[in-house]
Amino acid sequence: MPDTPDIADRRDAVCVIGAGASGLAAIKNLREHGFEVDCYERETSVGGAWNWRHDRSPVYAGTHLISSRPLTEFPDFPMPDTWPDYPDHRQVLSYLERYSRHFDLERDVWFGTQVVSVVPVGDGRWDVTTQSTGGGSSRVQRYAGVVVANGHNWAPLKPKIPGDFSGQLIHSAKFKDPAQLRKRKVLVIGGGNTGCDIAVEAAQQASTVWHSTRRGYWYAPKYVLGRPADQVNDRMLKLGLPLRLRQWLYRRALGLTTGDLTRYGVPEPDHRPYESHPIVNSQLPYYLGHGRITPVPDVTSLDGSFAVLADGRRIEPELVITATGYRPRFEFLAPELLDIGEDGRPDLHLHAFARQHPTLAVVGLVQADFGLFPLAHWQSVAVARWLRLRVTDPERATAVQQKESTRPLASWSRRRVVPTPRHWFEVDHTDYLRAVEGLLREMEPRP
Amino acid sequence: MKSELLRFQDWTDPVRPVEREVVSMTEETDAKLPPLLFVPGLGHGAWAFAEHWLPATAARGFPAHALTPRPGGDLRAHAHDVVQVAASLPRQAVLVGHGAGALVVAYAMGRYPARAAVLAAPVMDGWPALGAALRANPFGTLPAIFGGRLRLNRKQLFGPGLPEERATAILDRLDARPRRELVTHAPAPRPAGDPPVLVVGSPDDRVVPRKSLDRTATRYGGAPLLFPGMGHDLPLDVAWAEPIEAILDWLGKELGH
Numbered sequence: 048m049p050d051t052p053d054i055a056d057r058r059d060a061v062c063v064i065g066a067g068a069s070g071l072a073a074i075k076n077l078r079e080h081g082f083e084v085d086c087y088e089r090e091t092s093v094g095g096a097w098n099w100r101h102d103r104s105p106v107y108a109g110t111h112l113i114s115s116r117p118l119t120e121f122p123d124f125p126m127p128d129t130w131p132d133y134p135d136h137r138q139v140l141s142y143l144e145r146y147s148r149h150f151d152l153e154r155d156v157w158f159g160t161q162v163v164s165v166v167p168v169g170d171g172r173w174d175v176t177t178q179s180t181g182g183g184s185s186r187v188q189r190y191a192g193v194v195v196a197n198g199h200n201w202a203p204l205k206p207k208i209p210g211d212f213s214g215q216l217i218h219s220a221k222f223k224d225p226a227q228l229r230k231r232k233v234l235v236i237g238g239g240n241t242g243c244d245i246a247v248e249a250a251q252q253a254s255t256v257w258h259s260t261r262r263g264y265w266y267a268p269k270y271v272l273g274r275p276a277d278q279v280n281d282r283m284l285k286l287g288l289p290l291r292l293r294q295w296l297y298r299r300a301l302g303l304t305t306g307d308l309t310r311y312g313v314p315e316p317d318h319r320p321y322e323s324h325p326i327v328n329s330q331l332p333y334y335l336g337h338g339r340i341t342p343v344p345d346v347t348s349l350d351g352s353f354a355v356l357a358d359g360r361r362i363e364p365e366l367v368i369t370a371t372g373y374r375p376r377f378e379f380l381a382p383e384l385l386d387i388g389e390d391g392r393p394d395l396h397l398h399a400f401a402r403q404h405p406t407l408a409v410v411g412l413v414q415a416d417f418g419l420f421p422l423a424h425w426q427s428v429a430v431a432r433w434l435r436l437r438v439t440d441p442e443r444a445t446a447v448q449q450k451e452s453t454r455p456l457a458s459w460s461r462r463r464v465v466p467t468p469r470h471w472f473e474v475d476h477t478d479y480l481r482a483v484e485g486l487l488r489e490m491e492p493r494p
Numbered sequence: 495m496k497s498e499l500l501r502f503q504d505w506t507d508p509v510r511p512v513e514r515e516v517v518s519m520t521e522e523t524d525a526k527l528p529p530l531l532f533v534p535g536l537g538h539g540a541w542a543f544a545e546h547w548l549p550a551t552a553a554r555g556f557p558a559h560a561l562t563p564r565p566g567g568d569l570r571a572h573a574h575d576v577v578q579v580a581a582s583l584p585r586q587a588v589l590v591g592h593g594a595g596a597l598v599v600a601y602a603m604g605r606y607p608a609r610a611a612v613l614a615a616p617v618m619d620g621w622p623a624l625g626a627a628l629r630a631n632p633f634g635t636l637p638a639i640f641g642g643r644l645r646l647n648r649k650q651l652f653g654p655g656l657p658e659e660r661a662t663a664i665l666d667r668l669d670a671r672p673r674r675e676l677v678t679h680a681p682a683p684r685p686a687g688d689p690p691v692l693v694v695g696s697p698d699d700r701v702v703p704r705k706s707l708d709r710t711a712t713r714y715g716g717a718p719l720l721f722p723g724m725g726h727d728l729p730l731d732v733a734w735a736e737p738i739e740a741i742l743d744w745l746g747k748e749l750g751h
């Protein structure tokens with residue numbers, strides 16, 4: 048028999064879904080704008096993706112940041128300045144735990160509680176149904192706003208490769224420990240950061256490593272000119288160097304270090320630098336050069352103990368890891384609420400604000416050439432300020448909404464990227480932050 | 495308009511780490527209360543708070559810490575030091591700056607959402623402070639303008655009640671080398687998280703003119719809390735207890751105790 052719980056009205060309180068980096072930033076910034084907050088987290092602790100004790104964490108033992116520390120920390124809560132340029136996942140988790148404790152955020156988090164449905168009930172209000180993670184009875188509460196911060200790196204995107212495979216086939220989400228690779232013949236599929244990290248890990252552990260990518264990429268080193276590469280890039284942005292010049296410099300910098308990787312059999316990139324989500328990996332070219340990683344083209348089918356490659360070659364791995372990424376999932380929301388199309392992509396203003404529902408927002412649903420935490424921070428400041436403005440000055444809120452609807456998409460959404468599905472929410476951090484700042488200025492509290 | 499979100503300098507030219515001197519008094523304090531982090535002004539170090547204000551704060555249950563910002567650092571490095579120490583504390587901290595340390599706190603507030611902040615005898619606008627210093631102590635001040643040491647005198651720092659010996663001992667300990675920035679700096683950034691801010695001072699302060707005190711208080715949305723008869727050096731002057739008790743009373747009210 049289904050539960051028919053009473054609906055508890057939480058009045059002006061806002062519901063936050065998820066206590067990863069984005070959810071924690073949302074709690075903090077909503078509170079600073081005077082909101083009461085209830086946050087629901089299906090796991091038993093904070094940290095989301097960075098908490099590798101969580102079943103769905105995509106993080107593996109060797110994970111280090113790819114964005115350097117100053118470009119990754121929250122803008123109002125720095126990481127310790129004694130930490131390395133690229134902290135590892137344990138440090139990142141301890142940072143999020145400290146952020147949470149410092150601002151006493153856990154006070155408002157209901158752990159082990161999953162949000163199973165979010166339904167609009169008119170007047171901008173929402174009925175949120177939650178259930179304890181182990182099952183059990185559900186509960187419905189009514190909120191004045193909902194901020195979705197459920198992350199987009201936990202639902203594996205598994206490729207459909209025809210044929211049967213008699214060896215072991217896993218998605219990278221199930222790769223945790225280098226011991227899984229030890230002394231085995233390993234095929235890694237996917238040229239994102241995960242695929243490249245695992246290929247490098249395998250180069251140190253496995254007996255044979257094949258790395259299959261369906262296109263060529265620009266593998267950025269972690270350091271150039273004696274500094275973390277993203278800091279050098281931002282210096283160029285600060286100086287206002289045009290994209291074409293930065294692309295030229297990028298090619299020059301690679302030319303002076305790793306050189307042309309096609310000599311190892313890696314395909315030529317089919318796009319210019321900065322036209323795909325950055326892959327930051329200094330060690331991949333190194334192990335290519337040492338013959339520890341054999342680049343191979345796309346896998347077209349699996350056949351018993353063999354993987355068949357696009358060039359007709361057959362290889363015989365014992366373990367195949369598909370590092371083909373993740374996809375966003377919002378199973379608790381009807382797709383039309385976020386204007387989710389056939390392709391499964393939400394269509395949100397600034398990748399954050401639901402177009403038809405002014406009290407529904409998503410935080411953390413962006414990919415950038417930058418750390419996610421600062422972006423999630425400013426998104427949640429904008430969401431909090433927006434929800435506040437709706438209460439204090441509805442007329443001005445309407446005016447802001449009208450003005451925002453004229454903000455050109457091209458000013459914040461990156462257009463020039465390889466047209467593959469995963470790039471739909473790629474943004475350029477400077478353009479994006481400028482757009483968010485524009486919105487914040489329109490909502491500036493009046494003295 | 496300068497962007498508040500695009501922080502290229504923070505991103506591309508991070509302040510270098512240093513060992514920082516922090517004096518803490520946390521025994522028998524209440525971990526549920528927010529910690530106070532004190533930031534000294536020119537020539538002073540954490541020791542200036544260790545004398546009276548730290549124990550007084552801890553005695554009222556608040557974990558108390560004082561930082562000596564890095565020697566020779568500029569305003570940005572000092573604000574960085576404050577934010578680093580604040581963020582390392584277990585709870586959201588209350589920042590208390592004295593003198594030029596209040597300016598550092600005002601800058602740090604732009605990078606860290608303090609639980610609350612107190613600006614004590616704040617040297618916020620450099621020109622009036624320079625004018626006042628030249629009037630009260632021309633020969634001690636002039637060398638500093640040319641990069642030398644600033645010699646503060648007894649009249650500037652203390653009320654008449656402080657015993658001569660004690661005043662001399664403190665003055666001997668000061669090593670003030672103001673940077674040009676103290677006068678030429680840009681206005682302090684908007685505080686993150688909109689914390690409550692209290693401005694305290696003395697109408698008889700010969701470093702921070704009354705007008706300047708009022709201006710600072712207005713900027714943070716209040717009126718200054720005044721302690722007549724005291725000199726600039728509120729934490730060390732003979733009546734040191736009055737301002738710190740008033741600060742802690744105010745804080746108690748702000749925290750809803």
Ligand SMILES: Cc1cc2nc3c(=O)[nH]c(=O)nc-3n(C[C@H](O)[C@H](O)[C@H](O)COP(=O)(O)OP(=O)(O)OC[C@H]3O[C@@H](n4cnc5c(N)ncnc54)[C@H](O)[C@@H]3O)c2cc1C
Pocket residue numbers: 064065066067068069070087088089090093094095096097105106107110111112113114119160161162163196197198199200201241379410411412417418419420
């Ligand atoms: C291997 C790897 C390395 C990365 N490296 C970097 C990097 O170097 N720099 C960087 O900035 N980013 C990096 N990222 C991106 C990373 O996703 C972000 O840093 C960040 O963790 C995202 O935080 P989030 O809060 O948006 O999502 P998550 O961390 O995924 O948190 C979402 C939370 O919501 C909870 N949740 C989900 N659905 C529900 C529900 N229905 N009910 C209740 N709770 C729910 C989840 O349990 C989870 O705790 C990396 C990602 C991966 C996979």
Ligand SMILES: NC(=O)c1ccc[n+]([C@@H]2O[C@H](COP(=O)([O-])OP(=O)(O)OC[C@H]3O[C@@H](n4cnc5c(N)ncnc54)[C@H](OP(=O)(O)O)[C@@H]3O)[C@@H](O)[C@H]2O)c1
Pocket residue numbers: 110111112113114200205206207219236237238239240241242244260261262324345370371372373414467468469
């Ligand atoms: N800090 C770190 O060290 C680190 C490590 C790992 C991940 N991350 C971050 O985590 C996020 C997810 O990264 P990810 O690498 O797991 O996923 P990803 O960025 O989505 O990359 C997926 C890769 O798999 C390829 N791919 C997708 N579907 C495929 C298919 N059907 N057949 C063959 N190849 C296919 C993609 O190719 P296309 O190019 O054609 O799309 C792409 O190369 C990213 O934001 C990433 O930056 C960071």
